[in-house]
Amino acid sequence: MRRPYPLAEFTRYRIRAATRVEIVEPLFRRVLGARFDVLPPAVRAAHAVAHCVVLDGRADVDGPESRLAAVAARLFGLPGAGRGLPVRVEIRRLRDGSEAWERAYPGATMRSRLVPGREPGTIEERFGPLAASLAVATDPDGLTVEVTAARFLGLPLPRMLAPVSRAREGVDREGRFTFDVPIRIRLLGRLSHYRGWLVEPQGYRDLSRHEANPSCRTGGGGARNYPTGS
Numbered sequence: 001m002r003r004p005y006p007l008a009e010f011t012r013y014r015i016r017a018a019t020r021v022e023i024v025e026p027l028f029r030r031v032l033g034a035r036f037d038v039l040p041p042a043v044r045a046a047h048a049v050a051h052c053v054v055l056d057g058r059a060d061v062d063g064p065e066s067r068l069a070a071v072a073a074r075l076f077g078l079p080g081a082g083r084g085l086p087v088r089v090e091i092r093r094l095r096d097g098s099e100a101w102e103r104a105y106p107g108a109t110m111r112s113r114l115v116p117g118r119e120p121g122t123i124e125e126r127f128g129p130l131a132a133s134l135a136v137a138t139d140p141d142g143l144t145v146e147v148t149a150a151r152f153l154g155l156p157l158p159r160m161l162a163p164v165s166r167a168r169e170g171v172d173r174e175g176r177f178t179f180d181v182p183i184r185i186r187l188l189g190r191l192s193h194y195r196g197w198l199v200e201p202q203g204y205r206d207l208s209r210h211e212a213n214p215s216c217r218t219g220g221g222g223a224r225n226y227p228t229g230s
Contacts, residue, residue: 026048026050027098028123029048030116031123042175053090055201056198057197058197059079059084060082060195060196062081063081065190069184069189076127078183078191079192085196086105088103098113099113100113123145132163133150144167144168147163147166162186165184177198
């Protein structure tokens with residue numbers, strides 16, 4: 001049987017242990033700085049993505065204005081026309097500090113990734129090979145997000161093919177987060193215009209406390225659960 005080494009044998013080695021904790025602020029707070037604190041609480045909460053945010057709600061949607069616009073809308077996962085449609089938004093912060101957004105409507109799911117923009121105070125939203133530069137303005141009632149330029153496969157899109165959008169986020173009389181997002185292309189017309197409200201679903205767990213679980217799903221995955229309230 002091998003004899004254990006006496007503790008004194010290790011005293012001549014200077015072994016130190018240290019833990020490094022790196023705190024990464026949510027994307028919108030990093031980009032907006034002090035302007036983030038001007039926003040109303042419901043808007044700040046929607047963008048305070050420590051790890052994962054889940055929001056459920058309802059939306060009214062105006063669909064595409066033309067057949068070609070409908071094709072483009074399907075490519076980007078934009079929702080079709082309807083009133084009072086259930087919607088779920090899931091936002092995950094990735095390891096590099098960017099955010100993965102998923103907006104799920106019946107029959108359509110729009111996915112994108114948000115990163116800091118090339119200019120100070122801006123954000124870039126990426127839909128696969130398409131990247132849109134977003135100017136973000138804040139005020140005590142909410143924020144405005146406007147597309148200022150777009151690139152496809154790294155090349156600037158001509159004005160007639162670039163997406164046009166001036167979205168608004170705010171709060172309604174019931175204190176719920178609200179959104180109003182029109183999207184069009186000059187050559188094709190309206191692709192979609194969706195607006196509505198979102199709240200944190202009942203029974204939602206703050207998954208920022210469960211970092212081992214990378215999923216936003218409140219039920220641990222599986223079938224999509226849409227909100228049933230009105």
